[in-house]
Amino acid sequence: MIQNLFIFIFLLSSIKTRVLKSLRVLRVRNNYSENFLFDIASKLISAETGSHHHQQHNIDLHTLPFCGETQAKGLLKLWNITRFDQLSYTLSLKLIKFHPQLVLILLDNQLQESLKLQKSYDVGDFFSENEKIFSKLCHGQSSLFYQQLCQYVLDLLGKGIRSSQSSQALPQFISTYTKQYFHHAPQQMIELLKLVTTDQDIQAKQSWSSTLPSLEFPRNFSQQDYIQVFMVLYERISNLDTILSIFFTNQTLNNLYSIEKRRKYFFEQIIQQKIGEQKFLKKLYPVASFYNTLTVLQEYPQLTSSLSKYLLIQEEKEEQVDAIKKLKYLEYDYLEPNYDNYLNLMKQTNADVSQRLQNILSLLKCAIRNRQCEEKVLIFIEKSLVNEQLMIIEGLINTMTKYDNYYHLNLIIKYEQIFETIFNYAFIHKQRTSSTLSKIFTYAIHLIIHVEQCKSKKLQTEILTFANKLIKR
Numbered sequence: 001m002i003q004n005l006f007i008f009i010f011l012l013s014s015i016k017t018r019v020l021k022s023l024r025v026l027r028v029r030n031n032y033s034e035n036f037l038f039d040i041a042s043k044l045i046s047a048e049t050g051s052h053h054h055q056q057h058n059i060d061l062h063t064l065p066f067c068g069e070t071q072a073k074g075l076l077k078l079w080n081i082t083r084f085d086q087l088s089y090t091l092s093l094k095l096i097k098f099h100p101q102l103v104l105i106l107l108d109n110q111l112q113e114s115l116k117l118q119k120s121y122d123v124g125d126f127f128s129e130n131e132k133i134f135s136k137l138c139h140g141q142s143s144l145f146y147q148q149l150c151q152y153v154l155d156l157l158g159k160g161i162r163s164s165q166s167s168q169a170l171p172q173f174i175s176t177y178t179k180q181y182f183h184h185a186p187q188q189m190i191e192l193l194k195l196v197t198t199d200q201d202i203q204a205k206q207s208w209s210s211t212l213p214s215l216e217f218p219r220n221f222s223q224q225d226y227i228q229v230f231m232v233l234y235e236r237i238s239n240l241d242t243i244l245s246i247f248f249t250n251q252t253l254n255n256l257y258s259i260e261k262r263r264k265y266f267f268e269q270i271i272q273q274k275i276g277e278q279k280f281l282k283k284l285y286p287v288a289s290f291y292n293t294l295t296v297l298q299e300y301p302q303l304t305s306s307l308s309k310y311l312l313i314q315e316e317k318e319e320q321v322d323a324i325k326k327l328k329y330l331e332y333d334y335l336e337p338n339y340d341n342y343l344n345l346m347k348q349t350n351a352d353v354s355q356r357l358q359n360i361l362s363l364l365k366c367a368i369r370n371r372q373c374e375e376k377v378l379i380f381i382e383k384s385l386v387n388e389q390l391m392i393i394e395g396l397i398n399t400m401t402k403y404d405n406y407y408h409l410n411l412i413i414k415y416e417q418i419f420e421t422i423f424n425y426a427f428i429h430k431q432r433t434s435s436t437l438s439k440i441f442t443y444a445i446h447l448i449i450h451v452e453q454c455k456s457k458k459l460q461t462e463i464l465t466f467a468n469k470l471i472k473r
Contacts, residue, residue: 072099076106083110084133092133100137100145104152107133111156123156127171134173143184150174150181150188157195170196183218186225190232197236215246223265230270240280241287244296267300277302285310294332301370304332323348324355331362335372342366343380357395360384364396368407378411378418385422390431397426397439401446408447409454413462420469427473444470 067075072095081087084106087095095103107130114121127134138146153171170192174181182189215229233243271280281303284293290311297303312329315321323345330342346359360381367377385393400407412419426436447467451460 067098069099069101072102076102082106083113084130085110096133096136097140100141101148103133103137104149108152124169124171127153127173131172134171135176138173138177138180138184146181146184147188150185150192154188154191154195157192179216179218182215182221182225186221190225190228193229193232194236197232215249223261223269226265227270227274230266231274234275239287240284241289241293245292248296263299267302271303281306281310290315290328298332298369301332301334305334308332327359327362331366333366335363335366335370335377339373339376353389353391356388357392360392360396361399365403368403368411374411375415378415382418382421385425388425390426390429390436393422393426393429394436394439396422397443400443405450405453408450409459409463412447412466413459416462416466419466423470423473440470440473444468 076082084092084103087106092103095106110130111121111123111126114126134149138149153174169175170178174189174192178189217226217229230243230247233247234240237243271277284303284307288294288307288311294304294308294311297307308329312321312326315325327342327345327349330338330345335342342363346363349359350356363377364381367374381396385396423440426432426440429436444467447463451463451467454460454463
């Protein structure tokens with residue numbers, strides 16, 4: 001008798017679970033209203049015991065997907081849940097997925113209780129302790145919720161609920177996904193930057209990288225947003241070299257017009273209009289370095305020309321600078337007025353095969369970057385490669401995929417005859433191997449992949465024709 005009763009209860013529970021699952025399907029198909037389905041689910045759940053419990057028949061699995069926010073709040077109240085740490089693992093996942101706003105409320109309740117128990121409780125610790133939860137919160141959520149979450153962080157930091165320097169940092173769940181947050185909540189992120197950089201002179205702070213990471217911006221970030229971010233950093237951080245590292249490290253947009261756009265907004269609208277070129281350089285000179293600053297600003301010859309001259313003079317004051325190092329500095333200067341000097345320094349260092357390759361690559365990079373002497377440089381390289389060792393020709397071809405799309409989608413066709421000759425040197429070289437052909441094939445495929453970024457149909461056809469020629473050879 002007792003055994004039959006247990007079987008009956010088990011079957012009844014099983015039927016209820018199936019009904020609840022069916023209700024969820026109906027809700028997804030939008031066949032019935034939230035209230036209708038929620039009322040049925042509530043009655044099924046409370047039929048046996050007359051009470052609600054979030055673990056009974058997995059109510060969290062079946063009810064929350066078709067609860068409205070008001071209904072979900074009602075359930076949490078019935079279950080006497082006021083803090084996030086009271087949730088079961090399953091229920092927490094469902095709330096994060098379907099009701100992230102409620103998760104934020106529960107987390108805040110948890111914070112307020114911690115502050116009551118411990119007045120010195122650090123909001124930085126709160127973000128660290130709940131890092132995984134905050135990270136999960138924004139996956140697949142709307143822009144509105146990203147904005148709400150950023151505003152919540154702003155409000156907490158703005159109230160001064162903090163006791164240590166670490167809490168002035170961007171929370172890790174934001175700093176790890178800056179691109180995502182800038183995409184959905186640009187204005188709130190800019191306000192956050194203002195807040196975490198207020199009254200902070202980070203020139204001597206080695207821990208700044210953890211306080212404010214290099215920033216990654218989305219493709220939809222407007223020029224005005226870029227300008228705002230840079231000016232926030234410029235006005236609050238004394239070390240300009242650090243600002244440039246934070247601002248530019250992850251800006252690797254590589255489309256046909258990106259360089260021209262960035263040069264326009266950064267140099268013209270920020271440096272010239274808002275700061276002043278000489279004022280900017282004067283602030284940059286004392287903290288600039290060859291490897292960091294010149295590399296970061298390599299797209300802006302208007303700045304690197306003066307900066308490279310200044311850094312070279314400073315180095316010459318301390319020690320004798322050889323021809324190889326002078327070539328490295330010249331790479332960041334304007335090519336046209338320095339062309340003869342460039343070739344002269346190349347002759348002085350051409351005895352070493354590896355250095356010859358580096359010289360050719362450096363000269364070509366300088367011409368592309370400055371949009372100067374392109375034809376002259378390509379003709380010079382073409383003549384230099386006659387009877388040259390295969391490793392230099394292969395090295396040039398192998399490096400071609402690293403240049404920006406201005407090179408691939410403009411120069412290749414504009415000077416097609418020169419490039420055909422250079423590739424021909426590789427095809428007919430006595431030392432040619434299967435590796436040589438593989439490098440040429442790789443570059444041809446690279447062209448085919450990137451041709452879609454070219455807006456001109458005529459140019460697309462010409463590039464594809466050139467790539468097919470290489471493949472057929």
